[in-house]
Amino acid sequence: FPLLILILGAPLFVALLAISNPTTLAYGLGFCTPYIILVQPGNAMDFDVARVASNGLAITGGIFIAYMMFRLITPPNGPGLRRRLIRGTAQDLAMIGHHRHRINEEGFNARMADRLRWLTICDKALPEERRHFTDLGLTGLNLGQVSLWVQGRINTQSSPALQDSAARWQQSLADAYQACARGHCDDRFRADSERLKTAMAEAGNMEQRNQELIAGAVERIALTFERMAARLAGTAELDAPAANTSG
Structure with missing residues (x-):
């Protein structure tokens, strides 16, 4: 021993x-x-x-x-994960305006909290000039909160035309978010926003104050998309074909 x-x-x-x-x-x-x-x-x-x-x-x-x-087996911070996180956010945004399977605020916030954690991890693995995924996640969270507010202001007893315009606008918002993540600006969002404003005016059961607030929120969202798309143009890697986010 x-x-x-x-x-x-x-x-x-x-x-x-x-x-x-x-x-x-x-x-x-x-x-x-x-x-x-x-x-x-x-x-x-x-x-x-x-x-x-x-x-x-x-x-x-x-x-x-x-x-x-x-x-x-690469760590979970590759392009595939980043695309799935952005696509999942867009799908949740589309579900906010879904008639039968509408997502609630608690469920949306819980999903976005987990996505933001992974997007932050993804950003840490990228060069400084490509670290924009955390901003995209925060933008998606803000879009969800505004969308929930807008959909809540639209009366559930409103006309079918207004409900259809609101659902189409929500889907257009989700598509515009994915286009923004790829560095592009989807002009269809502004067109659907104008249709939503027209539908609210023609419904006849919405207060003028609510119409003005929703119109202002819609315009700020459009400016956000344009600003983010201009920032990410030429640097975004999410150039894969956008998945259909309709529910």
Whole structure:
């Protein structure tokens, strides 16, 4: 036993010192584990070349497989994840105006909180000039809040024409959001916004004050889309065909 301690103590002592430091923790574990497996300390130790070679090959193969797995399985911050997060936000925006499967405020906020966390992680993995996904997520959250407010101001007992215009406007908002994320400006949003204003005026059961507030909110959303599209033009990577966000 004293001889065993003398032989194994020095290298293991150095490795344990490395484990105590978070910076060198991985190196210390990477040395201690294979070292103990190969030596297999005990009272009845013997030296078997075949066993040591077999264990060494097994350890080397395991490390190589683990390395390749980490190389092949990229962390969840790639372009595919970013596209899914933006597309999911657009789908939730479209669901706000859906007649039968309308999303509520609590559900929308909960989903956006998780998306914002992932979008922030995505931004940290990108160069400084391409870190705009957190802003896109915050813009989507704000659009959802404004959309919920607008849809709440439109009377549920209103005419079918107004309800149809509101649903079409909401779908156009979701499509414009995805276009904005790709650095483009969707002119259909302004056209559907004008139809919504006309439908509110023709409905005859909405207060003038509410019509003016909704018209102002719609105009601010259009300016937001134009500003974001101009900012992201030439730098956005979400150039894949936009998915249909209709419910």
